[in-house]
Amino acid sequence: MREIVIISGKGGTGKTSVMASFSYLGGKDLVLADCDVDAADLHMLMQPRIETTADYFGGLKARIDSDHCKNCGLCKDVCRFDSISVKEGIHGVDAMVCEGCGYCQRVCPAEAISMHPEHVGDVYISQSRVGSSMVHARLNAGADNSGKLVSQVKSEAKRIAMELDRKMVLIDGSPGIGCPVISSLTGADYVVLVTEPTQAGLHDLERIYELIKSFNIPCGCIVNKFDINIKITRRIKAFMHTKGIEFIAKIPYDEGFTEAMTEGLTILEYDQNGISTILRNSWERIKVLTQG
Amino acid sequence: MNIAIASGKGGTGKTTLSTSLATFLSQTYEPVLVDLDVEEPNTGLLVRGDEVHAQDMFKLVPEWTGNCSLCGQCRDICNFNAVIQTGSSITILSDLCHSCHACSELCRESALPMVQERIGVLKRFRSAQLHRVESILDVGQDQATPLIAQTKDYVSEHFDDHFIKIYDCPPGTACAVVEAVKGADYVILVTEPTPFGLYDLKLAVELIRKMGLEFGVVVNRSGIGNDDVLKYCRDNWIPILAKIPNDRRIAEYHSEGTLISDGLQFLEGHLGAIENYLDLSVVAGAG
Numbered sequence: 312m313r314e315i316v317i318i319s320g321k322g323g324t325g326k327t328s329v330m331a332s333f334s335y336l337g338g339k340d341l342v343l344a345d346c347d348v349d350a351a352d353l354h355m356l357m358q359p360r361i362e363t364t365a366d367y368f369g370g371l372k373a374r375i376d377s378d379h380c381k382n383c384g385l386c387k388d389v390c391r392f393d394s395i396s397v398k399e400g401i402h403g404v405d406a407m408v409c410e411g412c413g414y415c416q417r418v419c420p421a422e423a424i425s426m427h428p429e430h431v432g433d434v435y436i437s438q439s440r441v442g443s444s445m446v447h448a449r450l451n452a453g454a455d456n457s458g459k460l461v462s463q464v465k466s467e468a469k470r471i472a473m474e475l476d477r478k479m480v481l482i483d484g485s486p487g488i489g490c491p492v493i494s495s496l497t498g499a500d501y502v503v504l505v506t507e508p509t510q511a512g513l514h515d516l517e518r519i520y521e522l523i524k525s526f527n528i529p530c531g532c533i534v535n536k537f538d539i540n541i542k543i544t545r546r547i548k549a550f551m552h553t554k555g556i557e558f559i560a561k562i563p564y565d566e567g568f569t570e571a572m573t574e575g576l577t578i579l580e581y582d583q584n585g586i587s588t589i590l591r592n593s594w595e596r597i598k599v600l601t602q603g
Numbered sequence: 604m605n606i607a608i609a610s611g612k613g614g615t616g617k618t619t620l621s622t623s624l625a626t627f628l629s630q631t632y633e634p635v636l637v638d639l640d641v642e643e644p645n646t647g648l649l650v651r652g653d654e655v656h657a658q659d660m661f662k663l664v665p666e667w668t669g670n671c672s673l674c675g676q677c678r679d680i681c682n683f684n685a686v687i688q689t690g691s692s693i694t695i696l697s698d699l700c701h702s703c704h705a706c707s708e709l710c711r712e713s714a715l716p717m718v719q720e721r722i723g724v725l726k727r728f729r730s731a732q733l734h735r736v737e738s739i740l741d742v743g744q745d746q747a748t749p750l751i752a753q754t755k756d757y758v759s760e761h762f763d764d765h766f767i768k769i770y771d772c773p774p775g776t777a778c779a780v781v782e783a784v785k786g787a788d789y790v791i792l793v794t795e796p797t798p799f800g801l802y803d804l805k806l807a808v809e810l811i812r813k814m815g816l817e818f819g820v821v822v823n824r825s826g827i828g829n830d831d832v833l834k835y836c837r838d839n840w841i842p843i844l845a846k847i848p849n850d851r852r853i854a855e856y857h858s859e860g861t862l863i864s865d866g867l868q869f870l871e872g873h874l875g876a877i878e879n880y881l882d883l884s885v886v887a888g889a890g
Binding site for chain 2: 320321322323324327348349350352355370371389391392407408410411412413414417418426450452453454455456457458485486487488489490491493507508509510511512514515518521522525536539540542543564566569572573575
C-alpha cells in the first residue's frame with residue numbers, strides 16, 4: 312500500500328481541485344484522506360456519505376472548581392500561556408489559550424484544578440460519491456493539536472486500505488510547513504506538490520521542499536495557472552530540475568475549476584477540454600512514479 | 604489600532620490585501636505591517652524596504668545538567684511526553700516541549716534549567732513611511748504559535764498605540780490563528796465567492812465570534828463562483844468592506860510581485876473604502 316500526499320506550501324494554488332480530480336480518476340481503488348483539517352473542503356466535491364463518526368479529543372484543558380478554589384493566584388503565577396484570569400474575584404481558565412501542561416494543577420494547594428480532554432472535533436469514515444472510502448474530519452474553530460488529528464485521519468485511512476486491500480491512500484494536506492504538514496508527511500511514500508507561478512508560490516515551494524528533503528521522500532510537481540507568469544514557471548522548472556523533482560505537468564489558468572467547484576463537480580466532469588487530458592496524463596504518470 | 608487580516612481558506616488574497624492596505628495607508632499615516640504567517644511569510648516579496656534590525660528568536664526548553672538522583676518526577680510531570688528517561692540519563696525532545704517550565708521549576712535538584720533554542724528569525728524593515736516586521740520559522744520547527752506570540756510582543760514594545768498595525772495572519776482556524784488575531788481591534792476576513800471560500804469563511808466567522816472580536820469581510824476575485832458568500836454575509840449581518848473584482852491583470856501583477864509598486868491603482872478605491880469604514884483618520888490622529 313502506497314501513501315501519496317498532495318501539498319502546496321502556499322494556500323489557494325488549486326491543491327484540493329487537483330486532489331478531487333485524482334480522486335475521481337482513481338475511483339473506488341483509492342482510500343481518500345482529507346488532512347487539511349482546519350479548512351477541509353474535499354467533501355464538497357466528493358459528497359461523502361458518512362458511515363461512522365468518532366469523537367476527536369484534542370489536548371487536555373485545565374478546569375478550576377470554584378467551590379474548592381481559595382483564589383490564592385498561584386495557578387495564574389505559574390501559567391506561561393496567560394490562560395488563567397480573574398473575573399469578579401473568581402479564577403477561571405480560558406480553554407482556547409490553555410495548552411494543557413497541567414502545571415497549575417500540580418501547584419494548586421487546594422487541589423481545585425483538574426485536567427480534562429476536550430472534545431474538539433469529529434472524525435468521519437465515509438463513502439465518497441465515486442465509491443472510494445474517505446476519511447475526513449471537522450476540527451472546531453480555534454482548536455489546537457491539528458497535527459494529532461491529521462495522524463488520526465491518516466491511520467484510519469491506512470487501516471481501511473489494509474482491510475479492503477486497496478493499493479493507494481491519497482492524502483490532501485494543509486498549507487504551510489508546520490505541525491499538520493509534518494504530520495501528513497510522516498510515513499508518506501510520495502509527495503505531489505501543486506504550486507503556482509507567483510513569487511509567493513515559488514518562495515513557499517522552496518521552503519516546503521526543504522522540509523520534504525529532510526524526510527527523504529521522492530516528489531513531483533504540478534504547476535497550476537502556469538500561463539499567469541511564464542517567466543516564473545520557467546524558474547520553477549529550473550528549481551525542480553536542479554533538485555531532481557519530477558515535473559509532472561503544467562495546467563493553464565482556467566476559471567472552469569471555479570465553475571466546476573460551484574456545481575460540486577471535479578473539472579473532469581465539468582469540462583472535457585485540454586485540462587481533463589492534462590490531469591488524466593498526470594494521474595497515469597503518478598501511478599507509474601509511485602509503483603516503486 | 605490593531606487590524607488583523609485573516610481567512611479560513613488559504614490563497615484568498617490575505618497578503619495581497621495586507622501589503623496593499625499598508626502601502627496605501629503609508630501615503631497618509633505611518634503604518635506597521637506585521638507578517639505573522641511565520642510558516643510562509645510573503646509580505647517581503649511584495650513590499651520592499653531596508654532592513655533596520657534582525658534578531659534570532661528562541662523558545663525556552665529544559666536542558667538536563669546530568670547531575671540528579673533520577674527521581675523521574677520530570678518525566679511524570681510532562682503532559683507532552685517531551686521528557687524521556689532511559690537508564691541513567693534524561694533526554695528532552697524539544698520538538699514536543701511547550702515551554703511550560705513545569706519540569707524545570709518543580710525539579711527539587713534544579714537539574715533542568717531552561718535554555719534557549721532557536722526557532723526562527725525576526726526582521727524589521729523601513730521604507731519611507733512604512734514599517735514592516737516579519738518573522739520566519741526555521742524549516743523543521745513545528746510550533747508556529749510561540750513565534751507568533753513573541754513577534755506580537757516585539758511589535759507592541761516598539762510601536763505604541765498611535766500606530767496603525769496591520770497583521771497578516773496565517774490561514775486556517777487552528778491555534779496559530781487564535782494567537783495571531785488575539786487582541787485585534789478589528790479583523791478583516793478575506794474570502795472568495797466560491798463554495799470552498801464560503802465553507803472556510805463560516806469556520807473563520809465562528810472562531811472570531813467565539814473570541815468576541817469585531818470583524819468584516821472583503822470579497823476577493825468578486826465575479827467568479829456564485830452569490831452565496833454575499834447572501835451569507837447579508838443574512839448574518841456581516842459587513843462587506845470591499846468587493847475586489849476578479850481581474851487577470853491583478854493576478855499577473857501579483858505573480859510578478861509588482862502589484863503594489865505598479866498596480867496599486869486597481870485597488871485604491873477599495874482600500875480607501877476600508878480606510879473610511881474603519882474611520883482610520885479618526886483613530887490614527889496624526890499617526
